[in-house]
Amino acid sequence: xxxxxxxxxxxxxxxxxxxxxxxxxxxxxxxxxxxxxxxxxxxxxxxxxxxxxxxxxxxxxxxxxxxxxxxxxxxxxxxxxxxxxxxxxxxxxxxxxxxxxxxxxxxxxxxxxxxxxxxxxxxxxxxxxxxxxxxxxxxxxxxxxxxxxxxxxxxxxxxxxxxxxxxxxxxxxxxxxxxxxxxxxxxxxxxxxxxxxxxxxxxxxxxxxxxxxxxxxxxxxxxxxxxxxxxxxxxxxxxxxxxxxxxxxxxxxxxxxxxxxxxxxxxxxxxxxxxxxxxxxxxxxxxxxxxxxxxxxxxxxxxxxxxxxxxxxxxxxxxxxxxxxxxxxxxxxxxxxxxxxxxxxxxxxxxxxxxxxxxxxxxxxxxxxxxxxxxxxxxxxxxxxxxxxxxxxxxxxxxxxxxxxxxxxxxxxxxxxxxxxxxxxxxxxx
Amino acid sequence: xxxxxxxxxxxxxxxxxxxxxxxxxxxxxxxxxxxxxxxxxxxxxxxxxxxxxxxxxxxxxxxxxxxxxxxxxxxxxxxxxxxxxxxxxxxxxxxxxxxxxxxxxxxxxxxxxxxxxxxxxxxxxxxxxxxxxxxxxxxxxxxxxxxxxxxxxxxxxxxxxxxxxxxxxxxxxxxxxxxxxxxxxxxxxxxxxxxxxxxxxxxxxxxxxxxxxxxxxxxxxxxxxxxxxxxxxxxxxxxxxxxxxxxxxxxxxxxxxxxxxxxxxxxxxxxxxxxxxxxxxxxxxxxxxxxxxxxxxxxxxxxxxxxxxxxxxxxxxxxxxxxxxxxxxxxxxxxxxxxxxxxxxxxxxxxxxxxxxxxxxxxxxxxxxxxxxxxxxxxxxxxxxxxxxxxxxxxxxxxxxxxxxxxxxxxxxxxxxxxxxxxxxxxxxxxxxxxxxxxxxxxxxxxxxxxxxxxxxx
Numbered sequence: 001x002x003x004x005x006x007x008x009x010x011x012x013x014x015x016x017x018x019x020x021x022x023x024x025x026x027x028x029x030x031x032x033x034x035x036x037x038x039x040x041x042x043x044x045x046x047x048x049x050x051x052x053x054x055x056x057x058x059x060x061x062x063x064x065x066x067x068x069x070x071x072x073x074x075x076x077x078x079x080x081x082x083x084x085x086x087x088x089x090x091x092x093x094x095x096x097x098x099x100x101x102x103x104x105x106x107x108x109x110x111x112x113x114x115x116x117x118x119x120x121x122x123x124x125x126x127x128x129x130x131x132x133x134x135x136x137x138x139x140x141x142x143x144x145x146x147x148x149x150x151x152x153x154x155x156x157x158x159x160x161x162x163x164x165x166x167x168x169x170x171x172x173x174x175x176x177x178x179x180x181x182x183x184x185x186x187x188x189x190x191x192x193x194x195x196x197x198x199x200x201x202x203x204x205x206x207x208x209x210x211x212x213x214x215x216x217x218x219x220x221x222x223x224x225x226x227x228x229x230x231x232x233x234x235x236x237x238x239x240x241x242x243x244x245x246x247x248x249x250x251x252x253x254x255x256x257x258x259x260x261x262x263x264x265x266x267x268x269x270x271x272x273x274x275x276x277x278x279x280x281x282x283x284x285x286x287x288x289x290x291x292x293x294x295x296x297x298x299x300x301x302x303x304x305x306x307x308x309x310x311x312x313x314x315x316x317x318x319x320x321x322x323x324x325x326x327x328x329x330x331x332x333x334x335x336x337x338x339x340x341x342x343x344x345x346x347x348x349x350x351x352x353x354x355x356x357x358x359x360x361x362x363x364x365x366x367x368x369x370x371x372x373x374x375x376x377x378x379x380x381x382x383x384x385x386x387x388x389x390x391x392x393x394x395x396x397x398x399x400x401x402x403x404x405x406x407x408x409x410x411x412x413x414x415x416x417x418x419x420x421x422x423x424x425x426x427x428x429x430x
Numbered sequence: 431x432x433x434x435x436x437x438x439x440x441x442x443x444x445x446x447x448x449x450x451x452x453x454x455x456x457x458x459x460x461x462x463x464x465x466x467x468x469x470x471x472x473x474x475x476x477x478x479x480x481x482x483x484x485x486x487x488x489x490x491x492x493x494x495x496x497x498x499x500x501x502x503x504x505x506x507x508x509x510x511x512x513x514x515x516x517x518x519x520x521x522x523x524x525x526x527x528x529x530x531x532x533x534x535x536x537x538x539x540x541x542x543x544x545x546x547x548x549x550x551x552x553x554x555x556x557x558x559x560x561x562x563x564x565x566x567x568x569x570x571x572x573x574x575x576x577x578x579x580x581x582x583x584x585x586x587x588x589x590x591x592x593x594x595x596x597x598x599x600x601x602x603x604x605x606x607x608x609x610x611x612x613x614x615x616x617x618x619x620x621x622x623x624x625x626x627x628x629x630x631x632x633x634x635x636x637x638x639x640x641x642x643x644x645x646x647x648x649x650x651x652x653x654x655x656x657x658x659x660x661x662x663x664x665x666x667x668x669x670x671x672x673x674x675x676x677x678x679x680x681x682x683x684x685x686x687x688x689x690x691x692x693x694x695x696x697x698x699x700x701x702x703x704x705x706x707x708x709x710x711x712x713x714x715x716x717x718x719x720x721x722x723x724x725x726x727x728x729x730x731x732x733x734x735x736x737x738x739x740x741x742x743x744x745x746x747x748x749x750x751x752x753x754x755x756x757x758x759x760x761x762x763x764x765x766x767x768x769x770x771x772x773x774x775x776x777x778x779x780x781x782x783x784x785x786x787x788x789x790x791x792x793x794x795x796x797x798x799x800x801x802x803x804x805x806x807x808x809x810x811x812x813x814x815x816x817x818x819x820x821x822x823x824x825x826x827x828x829x830x831x832x833x834x835x836x837x838x839x840x841x842x843x844x845x846x847x848x849x850x851x852x853x854x855x856x857x858x859x860x861x862x863x864x865x866x867x868x869x870x871x872x873x874x875x876x877x878x879x880x881x882x883x884x885x886x887x888x
Binding site: 141161165 | 827828852853854858
């Protein structure tokens with residue numbers, strides 16, 4: 001039996017991938033585990049490995065081409081099999097054969113957040129399409145077929161059929177005004193984008209997978225999450241002093257230095273354990289309060305940003321956090337992050353202090369419900385306990401919260417905990 | 431004391447709406463001028479099914495006893511007893527509804543109601559007692575009655591409607607039936623089975639004009655074979671009552687005059703709008719409603735036959751539940767889309783979804799699958815090889831859009847297909863579902879296969 005190789009779903013938000021390079025050429029023999037090709041997803045560049053052995057008989061997608069998850073990429077035939085004579089490439093989006101196997105590639109080990117999800121091509125008919133929350137999607141057989149055909153994702157569609165079932169009309173109306181789904185490349189990411197006038201001096205930049213995801217996710221976040229904002233100016237003096245002491249010691253020992261951000265990350269992780277209600281997600285009928293702090297940290301990369309995740313940050317030391325975020329940031333910049341390294345964050349820290357920004361409010365990264373925005377440490381006059389004006393070092397910390405989960409009081413409690421930890425860093429030890 | 435809801439009418443829409451409101455914990459009254467259960471239960475669906483059961487048994491014994499290996503002398507029937515059984519069934523079910531009212535603590539008020547203003551009902555009891563009920567919401571479920579034919583007033587003897595047809599005694603020797611919808615066809619079958627000479631007159635080209643044409647044609651053939659005279663494309667142009675019967679002039683290609691003991695008028699229904707408020711009506715006189723089943727008067731809702739076709743008890747019940755759910759919750763009630771239609775002559779006719787005509791009019795591309803009961807084991811064993819199943823699947827996705835069955839137990843077989851349409855099933859789900867062997871339902875499964883070249887037994 002020839003085996004069809006399809007575009008695998010390599011991350012929870014991936015709907016399409018770009019085939020960067022065929023590592024194996026037509027006619028070459030392939031062993032299990034061999035790298036077939038390099039694929040660029042919305043998050044990273046990944047190697048696509050073979051699950052079966054045989055000879056690469058046909059290739060349907062050229063290098064540089066972007067295709068939907070589940071679309072056929074290549075055909076592998078067994079060593080003793082004749083090559084199929086008809087070499088007509090199958091039509092994209094046909095669903096009849098996609099039910100055989102999820103993806104002919106080795107999935108990277110999923111991280112905690114991804115463990116509940118089965119990788120599956122978007123266009124499947126026989127199996128339930130996995131919901132982001134891991135719940136069953138109630139959709140009629142016809143709705144599934146139409147959705148597969150039109151490339152509409154069923155996960156977040158409201159259903160108007162019996163018992164809230166998604167029926168054909170729901171899929172059709174979602175298709176007509178598809179604003180949020182990160183869909184096929186020719187479709188705009190937002191229905192309401194005003195078309196900008198383009199003159200000859202202007203450059204039109206086509207959207208990368210990452211840009212597309214950023215556009216869709218943040219539009220979804222800003223339009224569907226009821227954001228509210230809190231901020232506090234914090235005395236950074238103790239932190240600056242502690243950092244100087246530690247860095248001096250580290251330098252003597254030949255160890256890497258700590259950044260201000262390392263302290264903020266550590267403090268955020270500890271604050272989240274002190275106010276566990278802030279470390280939670282809105283999940284339709286329930287609120288999920290997380291047992292661990294998987295702390296995401298926004299990292300600027302060439303074409304946008306990624307948010308690598310420090311897992312179980314609450315139980316890691318400052319040195320561990322520092323080393324880990326350095327490693328993750330460098331991997332992010334070279335697009336080498338694995339899905340488990342950027343999926344499953346429970347809250348995020350975004351720090352623009354190094355750019356001299358004194359304060360800002362970041363957009364929540366769904367399904368999280370809190371993001372900490374960190375400004376620069378500024379020297380300014382402060383009124384001390386004795387009532388005198390003295391020079392001080394101040395930093396502004398701001399929170400953007402999802403009000404469905406985090407009420408004002410909880411957000412304030414979290415910010416207060418964070419402030420206390422920064423102002424009295426010794427508390428992070430206990 | 432103020433009611434959350436007062437329902438006007440105790441038929442399928444009324445009593446079901448009242449019970450649903452009571453289930454939701456509301457204080458409810460139901461005003462009915464005659465008997466709980468309405469037309470359906472007292473003068474429609476239920477008593478006619480009793481009569482038709484007698485008819486099909488008699489028909490079977492009379493014509494097929496020797497095939498089946500039965501032997502007896504002097505097979506006869508007792509006409510008054512047949513009618514009495516039918517009345518007893520109605521009576522039993524009506525008291526069942528009255529019991530349900532009690533169980534749900536619904537005040538059952540036997541009276542004629544009018545709605546002088548929103549929030550109030552003026553009731554005049556059958557005992558002459560008058561009272562005014564206060565209600566936050568009013569559900570009008572007053573239904574419909576037989577539509578009279580101009581120039582041929584009902585007199586209960588020579589000119590009858592369905593109401594009189596189910597209690598007519600003595601049995602007419604010759605009967606003309608005007609209108610070949612479900613009611614006309616069922617009475618044609620009933621009277622013919624007991625030996626009345628029946629002529630069925632229909633203006634449109636086929637009997638059961640709302641059904642798929644192929645089904646209508648098959649039924650015409652079956653009923654003609656049973657001895658019913660069928661005149662389609664025929665219009666009654668003159669009517670007269672004579673000394674001992676009725677005389678109709680019927681125009682088709684040729685004009686002819688027909689005489690009989692009685693004529694049954696079965697040309698549809700007219701609305702029974704309550705007096706008082708001036709509710710907005712459609713051109714045919716049925717109450718117009720919005721998406722929440724509300725009339726033009728806020729707080730006054732309507733459901734069932736009174737809001738127009740299809741005039742079916744099961745549709746009325748469903749609408750009433752939707753309306754009441756909508757009154758007491760923020761959810762938008764659903765409006766009717768797919769419903770089954772059934773005719774209980776033998777062979778039975780049942781359908782759900784689109785006819786081939788309607789699908790073509792809508793420009794839908796579809797595949798048809800058919801399977802005859804002649805090739806179904808259970809049908810042969812039961813001695814019921816007549817009829818077939820016809821299913822329609824839209825292209826390209828193969829969702830089922832119409833199902834049409836003629837044959838024994840067609841009315842019981844149709845439920846599966848209603849579910850399939852409602853859940854937007856495609857041929858694949860039907861094909862993948864095991865249908866027990868031997869059953870008539872295997873014919874449904876095989877008709878699915880037939881549409882896609884997969885039927886085994888044909």
